[in-house]
Amino acid sequence: MPEAASEKRDQIEIVGRNFPSGNFRAAIFDFDGTLSLIRRNWQDVMIPMMVDILTATGTRETRQQLHDHVENYVMRLNGRQTIYQMMQLAEEVEKRGQQPLAAIDYKNQYHDLLWVKVSARIEALQMGQLTQEELTVPGSRPLLSALAQQNLTLYLASGTDLHYVQQEVELLRLSSFFGSRIYGALPDYERFSKAMIVEKIIGRTGVDGDQLVGFGDGFVEIEEVKKVGGLAIGVASDENNRRGINPWKRDRLIRAGADIIIGDYQCCEELLELIGLNQAL
Numbered sequence: 001m002p003e004a005a006s007e008k009r010d011q012i013e014i015v016g017r018n019f020p021s022g023n024f025r026a027a028i029f030d031f032d033g034t035l036s037l038i039r040r041n042w043q044d045v046m047i048p049m050m051v052d053i054l055t056a057t058g059t060r061e062t063r064q065q066l067h068d069h070v071e072n073y074v075m076r077l078n079g080r081q082t083i084y085q086m087m088q089l090a091e092e093v094e095k096r097g098q099q100p101l102a103a104i105d106y107k108n109q110y111h112d113l114l115w116v117k118v119s120a121r122i123e124a125l126q127m128g129q130l131t132q133e134e135l136t137v138p139g140s141r142p143l144l145s146a147l148a149q150q151n152l153t154l155y156l157a158s159g160t161d162l163h164y165v166q167q168e169v170e171l172l173r174l175s176s177f178f179g180s181r182i183y184g185a186l187p188d189y190e191r192f193s194k195a196m197i198v199e200k201i202i203g204r205t206g207v208d209g210d211q212l213v214g215f216g217d218g219f220v221e222i223e224e225v226k227k228v229g230g231l232a233i234g235v236a237s238d239e240n241n242r243r244g245i246n247p248w249k250r251d252r253l254i255r256a257g258a259d260i261i262i263g264d265y266q267c268c269e270e271l272l273e274l275i276g277l278n279q280a281l
């Protein structure tokens with residue numbers, strides 16, 4: 001095998017051998033950290049904000065202890081709508097003897113903090129100081145094109161508010177791959193979940209569970225795809241360096257049940273071959 005090809009193959013970690021392959025008809029993608037890097041490092045905004053709020057309850061826990069605790073539940077809930085992380089925060093404040101704000105107020109506070117970073121990136125993109133490529137996980141576009149060429153129907157489901165997701169998909173010029181099949185958090189949070197979207201794909205389009213492939217960097221999307229017997233590809237993306245594997249994500253994705261781990265999609269051809277989708281290439 002030529003060196004370049006073997007290197008790319010090394011970028012693919014096969015976790016379990018018994019995964020469906022070949023006969024895929026639909027693919028579901030998470031957005032942030034899986035395709036988009038516009039909101040990269042949202043964790044570094046959310047976790048310190050929560051640590052500050054919990055410190056203010058007067059708890060005896062150190063900031064480090066609070067950080068570890070917060071990081072744990074934030075990442076366990078990663079992939080669900082942001083409001084669930086804020087509901088957990090409210091519960092944590094209450095457990096420490098204080099009256100919490102409503103989860104939606106915490107969510108707004110978080111959004112304002114994150115928006116400072118996100119809006120700067122969007123502006124840089126609009127001004128041409130950053131490219132679409134720089135704000136996506138490497139190889140996203142060729143992978144989406146290859147899947148579409150093989151007649152897979154592509155779905156996007158994100159825990160970020162739907163109107164932002166739609167805007168950011170547009171900014172990254174990825175809309176044509178998904179059409180109207182873009183889903184995100186709704187003000188009435190009970191009307192959306194990734195489980196619902198997976199059920200919808202299976203229930204309404206006649207796609208079987210093992211004909212579905214899911215890509216995600218969070219716990220939730222991996223779990224939901226595995227529940228229906230699909231192939232779950234964990235994207236342990238390093239959002240800062242845009243190369244290599246984020247070991248922290250990798251461990252959690254494996255725990256969630258991912259069949260395969262990759263760091264980005266530069267190994268697209270090898271990956272498609274591995275999952276039996278190489279016929280037309």
Ligand SMILES: [Mg+2]
Pocket residue numbers: 030031032033034079216217218
């Ligand atoms: Mg994500």
